[in-house]
Amino acid sequence: MSEAIHVAEIFGENVFDDAVMRERLPKSVYKKLKQTIEDGSELDPSIADVVAHAMKDWAVDNGATHYTHWFQPLTGVTAEKHDSFITSPDAAGRVLMDLSGKELIKGEADGSSFPSGGLRATFEARGYTTWDCTSPAFLKKDALGVTLCIPTAFCSYGGEALDKKTPLLRSMEAIDKQAVRIFHLFGNTAVKRVIPSVGPEQEYFLVDREKYLQRKDLIYTGRTLFGAMPPKGQEMDDHYYGVIRERVGAFMKELNEELWKLGVAAKTQHNEVAPAQHELAAIYTKANLAVDHNQIVMETMKKVASRRGLACLLHEKPFQGVNGSGKHNNWSLTSDTGINMLEPGVTPHENIQFLLVLACIMKAVDVHADLLRQSAAVPGNDYRLGAQEAPPAIISIFVGEQIEDVIDQLCSTGSATHSKMGGTLRTGVTTLPDFDKDATDRNRTSPFAFTNNKFEFRMVGSSDSISSANVVLNTIVAEAFKEAADILEASDDFPTAVHDLIKKLLSEHRRIIFNGNGYTEEWVQEAERRGLPNLKCMVDSIPSLVTEKAVKLFGDFGVYTRSELYARAEIEYETYAKSVLVEARTMSDMAGKQIIPAVIRYSGDLARSLNEVRTACPEADMSVQTELVLEVSSLLAAMKNAMEEIRKDLEKAGTMSNMKERAHFCYDEMVPAMNRLREPADRLEMIVDKEYWPFPSYGDMIFEV
Template identity: 70%
Template sequence: MSEAINVAEIFGQDVFNETVMQERLPKKIYKELKKTVEEGKELDLEIADVIAHEMKEWAIDKGATHYTHWFQPLTGVTAEKHDSFISAPLDSGKVLMSFSGKELIKGEPDASSFPSGGLRATFEARGYTAWDATSPAFVRHDSAGATLCIPTAFCSYTGEALDQKTPLLRSMEAINTQALRLVRLFGNMTAKKVTPSVGPEQEYFLVDADKFRQRKDLIYTGRTLFGAMPPKGQELDDHYFGTIKRRVAAFMKDLNVELWKLGVSAKTQHNEVAPAQHELAPIYAKVNVAVDHNQIIMQTLKRVAGQHNLKCLLHEKPFAGVNGSGKHNNWSLTTDDGKNLLEPGKTPHENIQFLLVLACILRAVDKHAALLRESAADPGNDHRLGANEAPPAIISVFLGEQLEDVVCQLVDTGEATTCKKGGKLETGVKTLPNLAKDATDRNRTSPFAFTGNKFEFRMVGSRDSIASPNTVINTIVAETFCDACDLLEKSEDFEKAVHDLIKDYMTEHQRIIFNGNGYSDEWVEEAERRGLPNIRSMVGAIPALVTDETVNLFERFKVFTRAELESRAEIKYENYAKAINIEARTMIDMASKQLIPAIMKYTKTLAETVIAVKEVGVSAQVQLAHLEEVSQLLEEAEKALNILWNVTEKASAMEEGQEQANYYHDSVIPAMEALRAPIDKLEMKVDKEAWPMPSYGDLLFEV
């Protein structure tokens, strides 16, 4: 019988949270820290020394021997350098355990080996990590023991952001400033802060670790570069929300416990639509905390999976032919006095503040659709977006019947006098109660969907940080709030001005609203007629980062400088090229050393079979036809392999940047697909015992 878990007792036990600080810090120090965090001021070093001492004592009580500044460079993963609490040895041969305020506030990892996109020369090594006091420190327990992890931002010696966290924090300040201006216009004088909150749902695959280790493509790239579909995929939809298998359930139980200890409010878990695919969703948190928690979730998924001899795959498309994985970024805005700015109320047409916020968001998304698309751009996401399993590559906004009706009334007549009601959902079964019906349905094909009191941005890739999309959303909404407030604050007749502004914004940007099937070919044609961008690849999306409009936007709100944006574009081109280069070379390696030799050996067996059958005087027509078909596909694979080798060598020799990334997209990827096609066909022809690696069926159904 499994051990009972008291969630309330273990939740946050490894987090230096509010409760711990109140217990351990002197009241004066605690109040000063809270004031510093709320007002965004610099922390006094004497206060920092007291906090650092108590944090160290608490961490040592948890078994910690080391601390690390835990940061998020532009590598796509987190980074850390561990230092022990040991200070200089005493004459007695003993050592003191110390941790100063200076060590808490600032670290100095080598910045030269992290991606900087030209912001830093290789010989310019100095970089700084700065404590993000708004995200709590935590103790992580793993094979290295217990480590105190301090969430930090990471910047260069000259002040440029070298990470995901710094721009996010800047964008939070921008939207806070502009949202406060907006709520003041509607008479809210009590709110002191408006904070974006996010609940990111995380999708992932689980496969057997022993089978994983037999696939070089999974080891090197995180996805299968070859693989024929098994007889059954996800056609029956029987895996979706199905009964969780025992091995997976045991993994999920341990995962939840580890996350709860770290203060991550893991709430929902279920099987996703593809076989071996699952989902975990936390409760909402402040966006910078949610970003940190999502990184903790991804790291913990991998670590706990290993304890169950499983491998967690976070690639957006680990298997061709079944759904890929994303993370749905549920974004809302909340004041510190408890008001959700995206809450329509019972009669949305009468809620003027909500309608203004809605109109501003429609304008922001329409105006910066290409930039929003870029924020979810990733080499793996190219396989997923628009592939009839995820949102299309076209940005649009789903509002639902109720809000679309309100918008149409405002656009058509200038007034919204009625509002569709939810009513009752008749079940037709006497023993079941009739349910209160929501006023609007949901639309899983929409990339940016209103879902009651939040917007769900569904494009984000499963292994990507949610920092980038939320930095963009915060900033583009801050811009439109600012523009709206600039007009309204000067108006002599506020009611008329806000009414006219809502109508103008909704009329001008009504084209971004689409409630229909985003997977349909008709929508692609309709979107083109509306003038909406359809950016199909990462390399096509990156230029949106460095347009004059984007630079002006981010510099206006001090989120990015032009140099920071240009560096990020350069890094993204390089990362794309490197990712595709690794995939291409992995395909070459697998085809050359494993697959083609195995197929050749199989043709030898077939040839011997043909000879043996003929020698006994029996027709070998079937065996000969099979041999000819396999040999023809083998020849096709060999030709495709040579082409892939040549284009990969050419791509590798090119200078890093946009041209090289485009060549990988335009020439290397098609060559990879051309090699995969005959080999996947051969997998269906060759004896399973002769095939040198586990099949899709082995990976997807044997956990």
């Protein structure tokens, strides 16, 4: 039996959190830093040296030898450069351990070696990392030893954001300001701050590491580029919420302990729908900390899996034919006085503030559906969205029967007089208690669903940072709040004005509400009739970043400049093209060096066997063996032709310097060519003797963990 873990004792032990700061900082310094963290006031540079010294002492006391500015460049993963605490040796050759306030606040990274979308030229190297004091420093303990990680933002020498954190913090300030105005309109003048809260759910696959290392496609691309379905997939629905296997359970136990020590409130764990697929969900926290924590979750999953002889797959579609992985971004707005703006109460039809907030969010999502769709665009998500497992690429809002009924009352009669109640659930079993059920069912096919007191944005890809989605959500809702507050603050009759505004917004944006099955072709046609955008792939969604509508939106709230938006669009095109080109080269390599040689060996042995039988028994019926040889030869020829097509496409793509042109070429030409190579290869896998096949099959990977 393993030693019992007392969660309360280990939680946050590797975090420079409030308790540590209170203990180690002078009261005056603690008070100033706490004010910055809680009130959003400007950081007093005079306290930096004291904080840095205390942070260093705490880290060294816990075995740290190095520190790093931990940041999130536009690669989608985190970055870090480690410096030791040692100072220059004195005359006696001794060194001291130190961290200055300047080193805490400011670091330098190469601003041209990370994706910049043209914001930085190759020769323009300087970029800066700057301390985000609202996200606590933490200790990373691994084979390198113990490292103090200081969460930071990353910008260029000219001040442009080169990371995922800076725009997020800007968007949080934007929605804070506008949401406070809404509160004050309703007399809640005690509210000083409103903070977007986020609780992400992370899906992932676990496979045996030895088998993972035998598959070049998993190593290079994160997904299987070849693979035939085993006799059983997920059709029996027996994996979802099923008993967690011992090996996976050991992984989950260690993962939880690592995360709890880092202050990540890992809450829920279970088997997901597909074999070998699982999920972890964390408790809500403020948006920028939730983003940091989700990055920590993904990094820790990979490390713990490796220690356990496993590989953690975060790609959105690692296995064709079974469910892919996403992450549900649960988003709400909470005041510093503890009020959730998305709490409808027992009688939503009487909650005027909630109805205004709902109407504003409906408007924001309707007006900026293209941006919300784009915020979930990563190459792997193209294989998942709309694939009978995830929301469709069409943005709509699910609000449920109760809220939809209130909306309909307001739109049709101008007033809402009642709210549907959930009633009592009775099982018909005497020993089972009756209980009040929710007024609304859930809808798993909706990309943006209202669930009790939050919105669940279900489109984000499992490998992606949740930052982009929350930047968009915060900013588009800030715009809707601002426009509503401008109208209401100028009104002489607030009750009438707010009633009329709610009705107007609900009526104008009613089209974005859809409570039905988002997987059906009927919904695709209905959405088109409603005028809702259907951006089916990542490449088609990227232009929404650089429309004049988007430039004005983000510019008005100081979230992105025009140049930052165009840079991000360029990076998105480049990322998509590079992803597809790596996959195409990997497919060509695997087909040419592994699959075709293996099939040739098999067909050669088959032909020799056929000849031997024919020689030994000329009258034997050899039609089956002959047909098999011919079928294998035909499929080999199809593979060879498809490989040649891919190689020509790779050469053509290499001549394209325009990233947008290259991305479209990859989507329009390369991806179909890759499918044409995969089809005969997967058919051959079903024919060729297993001992010849050069790498583990789907059955080997997803059922043997």
